[in-house]
Amino acid sequence: MSQDIIEAPLGATAERQAVVRATGGAPDKDWVIVTRGIKREYDMGGEIVRALRGVDLAIQRNEYVAIMGPSGSGKSTLMNVIGCLDTPNDGEYWLNGTRVSSMSEDELARVRNKEIGFVFQTFNLLPRATALHNVELPLVYAGVSGVERKRRAREALERVQLGSRVDHRPNELSGGQRQRVAIARALVNNPSILLADEPTGNLDSTTSEEIMRVFESLASEGQTVIMVTHEPDIAAHARRVVVLRDGLVASDERQSAFMEQLRRGGV
Numbered sequence: 001m002s003q004d005i006i007e008a009p010l011g012a013t014a015e016r017q018a019v020v021r022a023t024g025g026a027p028d029k030d031w032v033i034v035t036r037g038i039k040r041e042y043d044m045g046g047e048i049v050r051a052l053r054g055v056d057l058a059i060q061r062n063e064y065v066a067i068m069g070p071s072g073s074g075k076s077t078l079m080n081v082i083g084c085l086d087t088p089n090d091g092e093y094w095l096n097g098t099r100v101s102s103m104s105e106d107e108l109a110r111v112r113n114k115e116i117g118f119v120f121q122t123f124n125l126l127p128r129a130t131a132l133h134n135v136e137l138p139l140v141y142a143g144v145s146g147v148e149r150k151r152r153a154r155e156a157l158e159r160v161q162l163g164s165r166v167d168h169r170p171n172e173l174s175g176g177q178r179q180r181v182a183i184a185r186a187l188v189n190n191p192s193i194l195l196a197d198e199p200t201g202n203l204d205s206t207t208s209e210e211i212m213r214v215f216e217s218l219a220s221e222g223q224t225v226i227m228v229t230h231e232p233d234i235a236a237h238a239r240r241v242v243v244l245r246d247g248l249v250a251s252d253e254r255q256s257a258f259m260e261q262l263r264r265g266g267v
Contacts, residue, residue: 117186121201
């Protein structure tokens, strides 16, 4: 990719626009997420809520992207669509070369288990289980053998710098350590994307920075990371920031452009 394209806002590059606008087949394998005209509407007691109004988005493998916006902007709905927890009313969603927007619930469940690692602001750890066993759980459901489960769970905990805490239970860990266990659990299936929903929402500012360093380290190793947040200072850690407003992409910029916008008070 040429230097002038790298320096342009990522959402405006000719390459990205070509990927979004292309029809009649799957995107190139380097594009792990492509949405084309995604719409999602809800009937709330006879009132139609248009949460997404035609979202176009293209994310390459190994990108670190933050999706942010005010309440009601559509970011949570977009996260649910990207995470295969919800399906759009209209448009296409391609995940890792597979069109998932028209899949059944059972098919979506299989895609979620294989392709997506979820991290939430509530850690969702089993209180009486060790860190190792908490991280093993997705592999238990996948039918992986006990020896292989433990090997992969230890490896995932080491990736988030918790190799010495494998036998600790959640009440023996700090908030930041518990979130790192949750990140390790999300990584243990080697997902195509790591999808984090407000991952620092329950953490103080110092611990939030600790968790951001973990995501930065994973991104530097080649993990595709997509983080949903309403906090500009958290979004600023990503390499690219997509801002939603009123169900549409309002801006899509690399980090330096977003930081300048943030400095000027435009976010």
